[in-house]
Amino acid sequence: xxxxxxxxxxxxxxxxxxxxxxxxxxxxxxxxxxxxxxxxxxxxxxxxxxxxxxxxxxxxxxxxxxxxxxxxxxxxxxxxxxxxxxxxxxxxxxxxxxxxxxxxxxxxxxxxxxxxxxxxxxxxxxxxxxxxxxxxxxxxxxxxxxxxxxxxxxxxxxxxxxxxxxxxxxx
Amino acid sequence: xxxxxxxxxxxxxxxxxxxxxxxxxxxxxxxxxxxxxxxxxxxxxxxxxxxxxxxxxxxxxxxxxxxxxxxxxxxxxxxxxxxxxxxxxxxxxxxxxxxxxxxxxxxxxxxxxxxxxxxxxxxxxxxxxxxxxxxxxxxxxxxxxxxxxxxx
Numbered sequence: 673x674x675x676x677x678x679x680x681x682x683x684x685x686x687x688x689x690x691x692x693x694x695x696x697x698x699x700x701x702x703x704x705x706x707x708x709x710x711x712x713x714x715x716x717x718x719x720x721x722x723x724x725x726x727x728x729x730x731x732x733x734x735x736x737x738x739x740x741x742x743x744x745x746x747x748x749x750x751x752x753x754x755x756x757x758x759x760x761x762x763x764x765x766x767x768x769x770x771x772x773x774x775x776x777x778x779x780x781x782x783x784x785x786x787x788x789x790x791x792x793x794x795x796x797x798x799x800x801x802x803x804x805x806x807x808x809x810x811x812x813x814x815x816x817x818x819x820x821x822x823x824x825x826x827x828x829x830x831x832x833x834x835x836x837x838x839x840x841x842x843x
Numbered sequence: 844x845x846x847x848x849x850x851x852x853x854x855x856x857x858x859x860x861x862x863x864x865x866x867x868x869x870x871x872x873x874x875x876x877x878x879x880x881x882x883x884x885x886x887x888x889x890x891x892x893x894x895x896x897x898x899x900x901x902x903x904x905x906x907x908x909x910x911x912x913x914x915x916x917x918x919x920x921x922x923x924x925x926x927x928x929x930x931x932x933x934x935x936x937x938x939x940x941x942x943x944x945x946x947x948x949x950x951x952x953x954x955x956x957x958x959x960x961x962x963x964x965x966x967x968x969x970x971x972x973x974x975x976x977x978x979x980x981x982x983x984x985x986x987x988x989x990x991x992x993x994x995x
Contacts, residue, residue: 686907692897695886697879698865711865718863727989728909729859732886736989739846739854746941746948757981764984774981775912782945782975791989804919811963819941819948826930826938828896831952841928 674716681707685717690831692733713781737824741791748784750815752775756786759811763788766805787814795820849877849885851895851991858988861898874900879987901986904979908957913963915970922946925970932962945975 677685684707693699700718704711723728736744751759756774763786764772771789792798799818806812846854852875872882874914889895904910917925922940929949930938938949950960956978963974 689899690902693867693891694897695868695883697868698885699867700865713864715863719915721900722863724906725903728903728985730863731857731859731861732854732889732898732899733896734854734858734900734988735896739991741989744939746920757983758844760981760983769984769988770854771986772982772984772985773979775977775979778977782977787977789986799986819943819945821875821939821941821948823940824938825926825940826935826949828936831933831936 674710674712677707677709677713677717681713682717683712685709687712701746735827736791737827740793743792744794744821745790745792745795745798746821747788747790747801747802748817748819749786749788749811750783753784753785759809759814763805763811765774766809768792768801768805782843784817846991847885848883849875850889853882853885853889853990854988854991875923904952908952908954909959909977909978910952911951911956911959911963913951913977914947914975915947915966915972916945917970917972919946921970925972933975934959934962 674762685703688703688706694702696702698711699710700714707714726784736742746780749759759775760772763769768790769788770791771787772786775787777783777785779787790798790802798820802818803812805818806814844882853871857876858873860865866868866879868882868950869879872879875882880989882986886898915925915929921946922964926938926940926947929935934951934953936952938947941948942947942962951962953959953962963976967973
């Protein structure tokens with residue numbers, strides 16, 4: 673039986689994880705040392721969090737831009753509320769769509785309620801890809817806009833955990 | 844950057860489903876048929892090139908806390924300055940300029956919704972600009988990483 677981490681150790685571990693695993697052979701030994709625990713305790717906690725669905729995915733987190741995917745478009749659509757689930761599910765399965773979310777309208781400033789992200793190497797290709805996709809799905813008549821990004825001011829992982837202890841200070 | 848075969852294999856195979864064990868890189872190397880040292884060198888190279896942000900979990904924000912997508916319509920001559928102000932918050936993890944009247948888009952994450960609201964109110968007071976606050980209502984597709992091949 674492995675002793676569970678204390679609440680404070682759990683918070684510290686989450687903060688470490690938000691910054692990424694160390695690129696060393698035994699990364700959890702390293703994290704365990706940072707939070708004053710044994711690596712078995714850390715791995716047990718990781719497995720629990722995984723089982724509870726706290727992680728969306730575990731693996732490589734890439735920077736699209738550095739990999740040459742510099743054309744990053746946010747497609748926003750104004751879909752009748754009664755149809756948004758159906759359209760969202762369809763677009764969410766379409767090739768090249770990385771992310772598809774329903775978000776609230778903010779009328780009169782913002783009418784769009786469905787958001788898709790599409791990454792590509794060149795802007796013209798991404799535009800053509802999205803136009804083809806909307807035609808194939810017979811959605812071209814829906815009011816929509818393409819918002820290309822022109823500059824990334826900041827890009828890093830989410831920081832959910834409030835600063836609590838010494839780990840933050842070393843950050 | 845040009846990617847060698849191992850980098851491509853790593854990217855295609857391990858944006859999710861990385862093993863949770865004491866020596867994850869060794870297990871990944873076994874699956875990909877290389878040595879652990881080769882795999883670690885590859886990860887270091889990707890990191891140095893800026894292609895790899897980090898390795899590890901991406902938190903499910905509906906369980907890990909609160910998150911929202913926010914936007915500001917910033918007069919062009921103030922864009923840099925307002926963007927810097929926005930990026931200062933550790934709660935801001937993505938902050939992009941986009942071509943639109945709403946030209947600054949950023950993602951806020953925090954322990955709870957009220958915390959995010961406070962930041963947006965602060966930004967509104969500081970900049971005189973009213974942010975759009977667009978929290979996710981339904982996810983039809985979540986980001987599970989992306990394929991090098993399946994993109995335009």
